[in-house]
Amino acid sequence: MSKDTDNPNLNPSHEASKTNKPQDTVTFALAQSHFLVGDIATNVEKMRTLALQAREQGADVIVFPELALLGYPPQDLLLRPSLSGRVKSALSTLSDIDDIVMIVGYPHVDHHGTFNSAAILHNGHQKGFYHKQMLPNYGVFDERRYFDKGRNQVLFDYKGITIGLLICEDLWDKNPIAELKKQGADLIVSLNASPFEIEKQNNRKAMLAKRSRENNLPIVYVNAVGGQDDLVFDGGSMAVQADGSVAHEAPRFMNQLLLATLDVKTAKFNNQAKAPLSLSRESEMYQALVVGLRDYVNHSGFSGIIVGLSGGIDSALTLCIAVDALGADKVYAVMMPYEYTSQISLEDAQAQARRLNVSYTVCPIFDAVEGIRHTLAPLFNKSPADTTEENIQARARGVVLMALSNKFGHLVITTGNKSELAVGYSTLYGDMAGGFDVLKDVYKSQVYKLASYRNRLEDTPVIPERVITRPPSAELRPDQKDQDSLPDYDVLDGILMSYIDEDMGYQEIIDKGFDAEMVAKVIKMVDNSEYKRLQSPIGTKISHKAFGRERRYPLVNKWSIKG
Template sequence: MKSFKIALAQFSPVVGDIDANVQKMIDQANEATKQNADLIVFPELSTIGYRAEDLFLRPSLTKRSENAFKALSQVKNIVMVFGFVNQTEDGQRYNSAAVMKDGQILGIYNKQNLPNYSVFDEKRYFSEGHQHLVFEYLGHKFGVLICEDVWSLPTVQQLARLNVETALVLNASPYEVGKPQHRVATMSELAKQLNINLVYTNQVGGQDDLIFDGTSFVVSNSGTVATQAATFKEELLIAEYEIENKAFKQGSIAPALDTMAEIYQSLVVATRDYVTRSGFPGVILGLSGGIDSALTLAIAVDAIGADKVQAVMMPYTYTAQISVEDAAEQAKNMGVTFGIAEINPIVNSFMQTLYPFFGNSPADATEENLQARSRGTLLMGLSNKFGNLVLSTGNKSELAVGYCTLYGDMVGGFAVLKDVYKTIVFELAKYRNSISETPVIPERVITRPPSAELRPDQKDQDSLPAYDVLDAILYAYIEEDVSQDNIIAKGFDKDVVEKVIKLVDRNEYKRRQGAIGPRITSRAFSRERRYPIVNGWKPGI
């Protein structure tokens, strides 16, 4: 029995790029060895990255995993615990962890609890394991768990009953608001309850709609957090177990983030990883003078740098002069390329072409959508010509009720605020202003009543309830599955609730064609909310 060091390799794999991920793992293992670590623990499925979806089913994965093992076997003098897809000879496929030292495989563990809810589809890909893996090293008894396993009390209890002192937990636990602290608090309770040390390594980085926050940590069997890695950053965290105290030594603890800082950084990471890993030289977005595009601009600049961000203002007859001014000021504050392209001639040419069809039918949403689609087509034209990705700027409240134009303001490859309610958009704008010496988003952009400016003197609140009311109804209906009747019973206006829910249900087709965007809630409009488009369900009870 001796003291030892464990490295937690909180890194950001590129999904599917096994060669690159393995090289990164080797580099981290070598760095950990330099820092005298005895073991290194990687995230769940670290070789292929999470969530690789149907790549998990590709026949050549066996061969690719073999190559990964071969490459990793060159690492010496450290025990590596890493994740891989384990295709066994009996035709089963497992979400697994290997324990390897000096090229020797000391054990393989197959994940026992496969999440198949929310964003997870693991039963589509994997069979359940039924056995614990326990190994002794340096006189210390280790066990291995993978992500969902550690949230199953019976599974961890069984491991504790095998006299395991320290469980090494490989994770790809997606971010949600407040999740980093929640995770640490829950695991701290569990460690204390079962008298087991938990070494929790989490993936970090954005992968399509998912964000992994990292925030890896070690909790001692006393429930104390011994050390904790940063949130949203790669880090090689070293934890030290002291034999004299039979406990992990108190190490560095990265400070927890305030809620708005946490959300803001999550969106920055998601945007950066999506843009750079898709190989785009930069991004382009439409600035309207409103708060959504202002916030999206700030996030884009913080993600990839002002020199890679292009902003375009596309005014029309109904655009207020102050919108143009505010857009220009935002662009100037953030230091990005800014252009103005009036859409009047385009909208007019659409109207003229449609006149023989429309005749004198009164104006309605059709004409508003023409404005939005003219803008969308301009942005896509600029994107096609210069290669920048279009960022979509709509928020979750709009998308929920369909207050947005398909093929118009919805165009883009990544919808940065897709899972951010409008009330949070305001908070985030204030937060972003608070961290600069001078505010980057002009004050009146935040205080002005929101408007799509698609009609004279239009305000969002002409068509929608006030955003605090709207968001409260949406939160109850979407996030909490509260029925229409029960939302009304909470005291909301009956007509308003019925209208909002009808809009949410009817706009599934629109959301289905929207760009992906980072998930920050427990019920984003992504894989975790799967509704039919043709849907005869009647709201009510």
């Protein structure tokens, strides 16, 4: 970055004269909105609309999320040769917007490299730009694969205050903000694309409070919102006072243009008239799952979704999330009974479909299963029945669902939960067949809590009570129960959370009070199921460590759990 862009000075006299606001205040518009990855033309038009709306409402400065121009995370789109030209062309289309400062997240490409950047646009000119310094390379982030590290602090003067710029990870490190303070910053603006995970908003607030208090600086924190593949961005944008208190907070999981006015003399924000409702653990989890499914389906171009409804709790919760995400008219439920399907399951599946007013079809699979078994009989040569025959049932259901998807263009969503996926309690090309797994990052014990939470939202429960209370079963053999093959889910999930989410080893988990033999068994099941998970559909991340891009292990390895 050239020296002359490090401290651009913006003359506010023209726009200040066009408003009735006091000269000694600055109003920031926090543009918490969904910017779709790769759709640069639509994203820049959304920026234009929001900037004009913010200006109309009296804003002096509008701040967009991290990489909003291209969307986050853009992954290998950043390697496309045409990227630089497209970005420059898009930014140039904003040059006719006057009387409001725009701080735009975008990828900057020049002879020095590719940077995760923020542009300062004002009255048709780019007054400066900032390159992100701290590039996260953990969890779902791999920014060092794509970006070069920024090395300069950037400040700009506006209406009597000096504003410093940071981007996401920069704020989690204590040094970038401290350096801006040292160079004279009066306020920090931070652009973010911070994905959701359980209780993440509380962690953000704690971090912002610490940084603001340490440096005695107010902070404008703008976060992205909406679903992108397996990630969900939950918004929660904030304006934080220098003492760490939250002056303004945007609702979670919603588009919002949030205005916060700073008194230049006191360096304090006005306080929000009414803060958004805080979300319970189950509420934020449920909303994340709804948004993740909604945006994946809608932006992928599917006209609707198909759910294999079994009468069990996983498919029941999945159906609720699907209806809440897309509306009943876009959800198609199919019950595929076999001889082991109980009458209770048939009744409960039909009751829930009627309660949610979705299209419901019963498609028995007896003939399909018997046809396959007849075809395989000579090859099996009278071998005794085992899980192979059970898996034929699951795969017959997969064939039915995928055929309906092909014929009518609907997306098949699977219903497996994280506990089952962890230990391989699922069938490749059977109940794993589909394009999106709504509960992929939801443990079975959490499924029960979410089902009860959803029922509490209405006077008449949407999930029949006995679906929640009766023992879970795959119903692939007579009187089958999940606990025939697995430990109690509360015990299983305790071991799985320790091993997967917390990265604990064999001995550490035993030290928490779990049975040594059970721990060894569960860990072996997890490790042996890696090849299945690699072939599973994506699903919304809600935990600290989800299967997929965040947890990558070799399929073939000889790592010993007791080494």
